Amino acid sequence: MTETSELTMLQSINEALHGEMARDERVVLLGEDIGHVGGVFRATEGLFEKFGETRVVDTPLAEGAIVGSAVGLAMAGLVPVAEIQFLGFSYQAMHQLAGQVARLRYRSQGRFEPAITIRAPFGGGVRTPELHSDSLEGQLANIPGLKVVAPATAADAKGLLAASIRDPDPVIFLEPLRGYRGIRGDVPDGDHVVPLGSARLARTGDDLVIVAWSYQVELACKVADALTAEGLSIAVLDLRSLVPLDLEAISAVVDRCGRAVVVEEAAQTGGFAGEVVATIVEECFWSLEAPVVRVSGFDVPYPVGMLEDTYVPDEKRIAAAVRQTLASA
Amino acid sequence: MTETSELTMLQSINEALHGEMARDERVVLLGEDIGHVGGVFRATEGLFEKFGETRVVDTPLAEGAIVGSAVGLAMAGLVPVAEIQFLGFSYQAMHQLAGQVARLRYRSQGRFEPAITIRAPFGGGVRTPELHSDSLEGQLANIPGLKVVAPATAADAKGLLAASIRDPDPVIFLEPLRGYRGIRGDVPDGDHVVPLGSARLARTGDDLVIVAWSYQVELACKVADALTAEGLSIAVLDLRSLVPLDLEAISAVVDRCGRAVVVEEAAQTGGFAGEVVATIVEECFWSLEAPVVRVSGFDVPYPVGMLEDTYVPDEKRIAAAVRQTLASA
Amino acid sequence: MARPTETQLRDILVDMVEARAQGGRLWNLQRQGQVGTVAPVDGHEAVVAATAHALDPLHDWIFPQYREPLALQRFGPEVLEQYMLYNVGHPDGSRLPPSVRVAPIAISLATQIPHAVGLAWGMTLQNEPGVVTVFFGDGSSSEGDFHEAANLAGVLRAPAILLCVNNQWAISTPLHQQTAAKTLADRATGYGIPGVRIDGNDAAEVYDAVDQARQRALHGDGPTLIEAVVYRLGAHTTADDPTRYIPAEELEAAQRDDPITRLATHLASKGLWDDELRTTTEAEALARIDKAFERAITQPLAPDAVFDHCFTSDTPRMARQRNALLEATTATGAAESGVSQ
Amino acid sequence: MARPTETQLRDILVDMVEARAQGGRLWNLQRQGQVGTVAPVDGHEAVVAATAHALDPLHDWIFPQYREPLALQRFGPEVLEQYMLYNVGHPDGSRLPPSVRVAPIAISLATQIPHAVGLAWGMTLQNEPGVVTVFFGDGSSSEGDFHEAANLAGVLRAPAILLCVNNQWAISTPLHQQTAAKTLADRATGYGIPGVRIDGNDAAEVYDAVDQARQRALHGDGPTLIEAVVYRLGAHTTADDPTRYIPAEELEAAQRDDPITRLATHLASKGLWDDELRTTTEAEALARIDKAFERAITQPLAPDAVFDHCFTSDTPRMARQRNALLEATTATGAAESGVSQ
Ligand SMILES: Cc1ncc(C[n+]2csc(CCOP(=O)(O)OP(=O)(O)O)c2C)c(N)n1
Ligand SMILES: Cc1ncc(C[n+]2csc(CCOP(=O)(O)OP(=O)(O)O)c2C)c(N)n1
C-alpha cells in the first residue's frame, strides 16, 4: 500500500512540480511571478529556492512570449511548464497556443516534440475581477493537437499534472481556483501518475449519471450523495481529461443508467457540455430514456461578484436538472 | 417585386459594404490591405476610391490593434467594420475580441455600444497555407456577447452583412473562402437586410434534415437534391447565424423529420455541430427516431494541400451519413 | 511650458490626499470582507491627479489601468461612486454617466491602450476636439498590445497620450526582469513619436509634461509616450504580501520620496498647506467614501440582472435562461427542486 | 569586423543566383497549377544568402519567415527538397532531417520570433554553443509578438539575431503606413539591445553585421536587432498584382540596385564572375529544382496520413475517424455510400 498525505489541491500541484523537476532536469518553469513569490497562489512555492533561477523563471508580463518561447524551449529539447496567471489571459497567447504549440508536431511531422505543459487557474466562485474566472475549456477542446486536462481531486491534480508534464504532446492543465484550497484529500506520496484520457467514476449509480469535470465534480458528488440519501442511485463521471475524451467510460455508464446530466460552468452555447451530449447521442442513443440535460453557466460573460452566485451552477441547479431528467418519460 | 442581379458572394459582400458606407457616414473600414488594393480577395474593391482614406483605412499588420482600436472607434460613436485577412489570424486578436469587444456593452452596462463588425474569410477547399482555412466558429460561438454569422448564399451575404453592420451588438461575420467566387446567385438590388438569428430552410423535406451553415449548405443541398432524385425527402436547414441560434426553426424541422445530420468543416471535438446536436436533444428528443450524426473535419489541424480533400467533408461523406441515419432504427 | 499655478498645485494635492485617505479606508473595508480585491493608489497619487488636472474633463478622455480611480475625482464625483459599486461587485460598477469621460477598467492588461488609440482616432474622424490619455504600468508595457497600439497611434497621428506609470514593479517582478531597456520612454523612437521621461512624484512636472503632450495632440502633431517614474508604495493588491520580495531599505528610500510629502512641503513653504487642511481634507474624503460605500451596498439589483446589457436584446436561449432563473427565484421553497439537507 | 573573402562572396553569389533562378521556375510551376501560392525571393537574395554564410550550419539555427528557403541552401540540400514538398502541399513539406537547423515556416506572421528566442534561451540552458537567427518582415515587426519576443530576448540576453528584412512593403502596405518610425533598428533601444541598420543589398555588409551579432551572442552579450533594408523586387506572392500599388518608377529605381547585379559586377571586376559562370550556375540550379519537384510529386502518401503526427498516438476519437476513413478509402465502389450522379 502506498502512503498518502492529506493535501489541498494547491499543495498537491506544488508536490507534482517538485517531483517532476527533481525527476527530469529538462523541466523548466516559466511565467509571471512564479519565482521569487512562488506564484500569485503559491503553486510554485519553494521551487525557485530549490531549483534556481535558471529553471524557475519570472518572465516579463507577456503571455504570448511565455507560450511562444515555450515552443522554442521545447525545440531545444527542454520540457517547459508555463503558467498563465489566469486562464482568461490565455487569450493573449491564443495565436501561440492554438496556432503554434498545438501544431508544431503536426507541422514538422514529428521532427519537433512540443512536450509543453501550460498550467492555468480558472473557474469561479471566489469573487475575482473580470476574466479571472472564465471557463474556456470548450474553446480549448476545439484546438486539434492540444490535450485538455482538468482534475477534480487533490490526488488527480498531482497524478495528472505529472502525466501532463511527461506527455510528449502539449497539454493545457486547468486548475480550479475554488479547488486550490477548497478541495483536499489523500494524495499518494512520491511518484504518482494518472494516465491522461481515462475518466473516473466518482460515484457509482444506476438511475442517472452526472457527467462533470474540475470543480463541478465536487458539486455533482454532493448532489449524488444527497439524493442517494433519498434512495436514488446517481453515478458521477469525472471526465478528468476532455481531450483525449474517454468514450468508453462515457458509454459504459450512460448505457447502464439511460439518463444523464452534464454540468459545466462555462456559457452554454458552444461549451464543452454540448460536446459531451453529442458524444452521448452518438455512442448511446438507443440506451437513452430521457433527453440529456445540460447545467451550464448562462450565455453571458462571467459576471461581477454580486451576480456570481446566480451565474455559477450550484447544487440546487444540478439537483433540479437531475430530478427533471428522472421525471422525464 | 424587387429587382435582382446575379452576383458572386464576393460581389454581394462588396455591394453590402458600398451600401452601408453610403447609408451611414459613421461606418469606417479598417484592416490589412483593404484600401489601395481593395483587399487580398477584392472584397473592399472600390471603397477606398469612393469613400476616401479616412473611411477605408489600411492599418499596420497587427490584428490585436485592428480589433482593439475598433473598440475605441465604437466608443467614439463610429461603426467600425474590421477585416481580419484570414480567420486563423483572429487568434492574434482573441484577447481583444473575446475579452474586450464582446464585453464592452456588458461591462459598461449599456453605456458603450460596440457596434462593431469583424469580417473574415474562412474554410477550406482552396489549397491555402496553414491557418488560412481554419473553421473557428465553434470557439467563437462560446464567446458570450459576440454574435456569429455565416451566410451560405450570395443574397444572404449581402443581407446579413447589412444587418450585422446595422446591429448595435458586435458581430463576427464569416465568409467562406470557397464561396467568394464559387457561390453565386440572385441578389436583391439596393437595400437588402436579412435579420440576424433566423435560419433558412434551404430545402424542404420530411425524412431527414441536414443542418449546416456557410459553404456546407451548398454541399448539403447537392446531396439533398441527389437523394430527392432517388425518391427520398431531405430537408436542409441553413442556420445562417450560430449566435443567436434559431431554436424554433431547428425544432420545427427536426420534429417533422425525426432524423438529422449536422455538417461542419471544423475539427469535430468541441466544434459547433456538437452544440447543434445538444440543442436538438434538448428541443426534440422525443421526436428523434435515430441518433443525430455529425459530419465534421477530423480532430487534426487543418492539413496541407494534398490532404485537404481527405479532411474536408464532401458530398460523399454527407450522403453516407444521411443513408446511415435513415437506415438506423 | 505650463507649470501649474500654486493654486492648481493645491487642488492637485487635495485630490492626492483624498485618494490616499480613501485608499486606506478601502483597504480596511477589504480586510473586513466588505469589498473585493483592491489595488492601492499609494505612490501613484501625483501622476494620476496632476494628469487629471492637466486635462479638460469636458473634452478629454482617461483610460485607467486600475490603480487610478480614487485620484481621478477631477473628472467627476461619479468616479468615486461608481468605483465603490465596482468594489462591492455590483454590475453598475463600470457604468459612468455619459458626461464622465473615463473608460471602464479593462482588467486584461494593456488591452485598454488600443482602445484609447481607437477612440482618439475616432475623435479626429468626428472632428471632436480633445485628447485621450491612457494609463498603463511598466509591466503592461511588455504586452504586445502596447506595441501595436503605440505603433498605430504613430501612423495615425492620433491625439493620444500614452502614459506609462513605471512604479518599478509588476506584482513581484522588478523592472530589470521586465525589460533590459534603460528607460521605457526610449521606446517612443521606434514608433516615430516623442518620448519623455518624468519624475512622477513631482506633480508640477507631470502637469507640465501632460499639458505639453496635450497641446501637441490638439495641434495635430500626434501622440506622446510619457514615462512617469514613481515607486509603488503599497502592496500590489490586498492579495499581495510585498515584504516577500521588496527589500525593506528600498521601500524606505521610496517612502522618503513620497509624492504627497513632497508637494505638501512645497505648498506649506508657500503658506498654502498645513496639517489642519490635511486633516479636514482627509475627513471630508472619508465621509465621501463612506457615503459612496453605503450607497453601493444598497444599490438595487434585479434578480435577473446577470442577463442585462449582454446584447441589446436576449437571444432565444438567453430568454429561456432568464425565465428559468426568474422561475427558480420566485419559487418560494427550494425544497421542491433543490437538494434537501 | 569580418568582411567576407572574395571567395566567400562568390559562394554567396552562387546561392543568390540559384535562388533567383529557382524562384523563376517555381513561379512558372505555380502558373501551370503544379504548386500552391509562392512568395518570390527576388530582392531578398543577398540578405538571406549572406546571413546563411555568416552562420555555422552545424550549431546555429535559422527561423525563416517564408521568402527565404531557396536562398538557404548553405544549410543543406534538404532545404530545397523539403521546400518543394511544401510547395506541392505534401505533409512532409515542413519536416527537415535533424541535422538541418532550419525551423518550419510558422505561417502566422511574427509567431516565429518568440520561438527563436525560446530556442536560443534553451540552448544556453543546455550549454549548447550556437546562435539563433530569425527572419521577419517590416510588416511583421508591427505584430505584438515581435515586441514581446525582443523584450524577452533582451532580459534573458538570449543568443539571438532578430533580422528584420525591411523590403518597404507588406503586401500592398508601404512602410510609411506600417510605422511612423524613421528606422526599425531604432526599436532596439527600447529593449536594451543593440540595433543596426544595414544595406541588405550589400552581401558583404550583411555578412559582416550578422557575423558581429553572432560573435556578440556567442560571447554572452545577448541579442541584436538587425534591420536589413532591401526592396521587394517581385510580387508579394503569385496571388498578388503589385502593379496595382507599386509606382513603376519606384520599382525601376529598386531594380537598378538589384543585389545580384551589384555583387556580380563587383566579383566580375575581380575576375571571379562572368556570364558563363552565371549560365552554368542557373542551369545547375534549375536541374536541381526540377529533380526536387519530380521527387516531391512522387513522394508517397498514406491514405490516412492526415492523422499522422497530430499526437504521438491517436485519441480514441481520432482512431475511429482514421478507421472510418480507411474503410471508406478501401471500399471500392463509392456508389454504395455516396451520391449517385
Ligand atoms: C493580460 C494580463 N496578464 C496578467 C494579468 C494579472 N496581473 C494583474 S496586475 C499585474 C501586474 C501589472 O503590473 P504593472 O503593469 O506594472 O502595473 P502596476 O500593478 O505596477 O500598477 C498582473 C500580472 C492581467 N490582469 N492581465
Ligand atoms: C498574423 C498574420 N496576419 C496576416 C497574415 C497574412 N499575410 C501574409 S504575408 C503578409 C505581409 C507580410 O509583410 P512583411 O512582414 O513585410 O513580409 P514580406 O512579405 O514583405 O517579406 C500578410 C499580411 C499572416 N500570414 N499572419
Ligand SMILES: [Mg+2]
Ligand atoms: Mg508596475
Ligand SMILES: [Mg+2]
Ligand atoms: Mg515587407
